[in-house]
Amino acid sequence: QKEVEQDPGPLSVPEGAIVSLNCTYSNSAFQYFMWYRQYSRKGPELLMYTYSSGNKEDGRFTAQVDKSSKYISLFIRDSQPSDSATYLCAMSRNSGGSNYKLTFGKGTLLTVNP
Amino acid sequence: DGGITQSPKYLFRKEGQNVTLSCEQNLNHDAMYWYRQDPGQGLRLIYYSQIVNDFQKGDIAEGYSVSREKKESFPLTVTSAQKNPTAFYLCASSKRQVSYEQYFGPGTRLTVT
Numbered sequence: 712q713k714e715v716e717q718d719p720g721p722l723s724v725p726e727g728a729i730v731s732l733n734c735t736y737s738n739s740a741f742q743y744f745m746w747y748r749q750y751s752r753k754g755p756e757l758l759m760y761t762y763s764s765g766n767k768e769d770g771r772f773t774a775q776v777d778k779s780s781k782y783i784s785l786f787i788r789d790s791q792p793s794d795s796a797t798y799l800c801a802m803s804r805n806s807g808g809s810n811y812k813l814t815f816g817k818g819t820l821l822t823v824n825p
Numbered sequence: 826d827g828g829i830t831q832s833p834k835y836l837f838r839k840e841g842q843n844v845t846l847s848c849e850q851n852l853n854h855d856a857m858y859w860y861r862q863d864p865g866q867g868l869r870l871i872y873y874s875q876i877v878n879d880f881q882k883g884d885i886a887e888g889y890s891v892s893r894e895k896k897e898s899f900p901l902t903v904t905s906a907q908k909n910p911t912a913f914y915l916c917a918s919s920k921r922q923v924s925y926e927q928y929f930g931p932g933t934r935l936t937v938t
Contacts, residue, residue: 719865743925754829754915754929755868799867807856807924811875812883817867 714738717800717816726825730787734800734816737781741802741814744776746785749797749818758798759785790823797821828852829930831916836935838910846901846933848916854928855921857899861885862913862932871914874899875921903935910937 717734724730732746743762747755761767764778773786783802787794800816829850838844850857859871870883874893888907893899899918903910913934917927 717867745925752932752934754917754931756929757926760925801925803925807920807922808875811856811873811924812870813925813927815868817865 714814715800715802715816718819719817721820721822723822723824724790726790726792726823728790728823730790730794730821730823732785732787732798732800732819732821734783734802735781736783736802738802738804738814739778739781740804743803743806744774744783745801745803745813746772746774747799747801747815749799751796755799792823792825795822829916829918829928831914831930831933833933834931836933838935838937840937841905842937843902843904844910844935844937846903846914846916846935848899848901848930849897850899850916850918850928850930851897852918852928853896854918855896856919856924857893858917858919858927859883859889859891859899859901860915860917862915868915871901903937910935 715736745760746758749755759774761774761776764776767774771788775784797818799818832847858873860868872891874880890902915932916930919927
């Protein structure tokens with residue numbers, strides 16, 4: 712079983728739809744949960760991070776972590792064509808320091824159609 | 826403007842040749858990373874460095890080498906020993922204690938024929 716599983720999609724939605732992106736993981740030691748957005752042929756950029764369980768909201772984006780189920784989600788409300796990108800989940804045991812490692816999912820390709 | 830630069834954007838090499846990919850940052854970050862991205866594979870860690878003159882192997886270090894002589898620079902050499910070097914290479918940096926917030930460069934697409 713891979714440490715982090717993410718459905719690669721592709722996922723295609725109409726403009727204005729609510730998008731749900733998800734990852735599951737197997738390592739219960741993960742404490743930090745991140746979502747990165749990557750536009751085509753560009754480097755990823757950090758969208759949101761969450762520490763431990765709970766919800767975090769930033770504008771149209773909401774990140775949820777359910778550690779009991781080892782399941783994380785990213786919701787995008789009122790999706791826009793500019794949201795079309797690959798979304799990568801990432802996780803780590805700690806925030807940094809020696810031997811730090813960020814484990815990425817494979818990414819989900821999202822297309823928002825006007 | 827602060828950020829990470831990678832050069833060149835596209836690189837073509839013949840099989841059997843070593844090639845060095847450049848990565849420079851002016852964010853004053855201690856930690857730097859090299860990832861490889863293949864279609865359907867996500868990002869895989871090649872090497873990382875938490876401080877100048879120190880670096881560690883990541884998950885797929887075989888056939889690669891790095892150096893960290895300056896805080897701002899972390900070049901990656903893809904050697905002829907790397908069996909499948911064609912890929913998209915991404916460099917990133919972060920503060921040492923906030924390593925979940927990594928800033929990525931624009932990437933270098935290497936094609937070896």
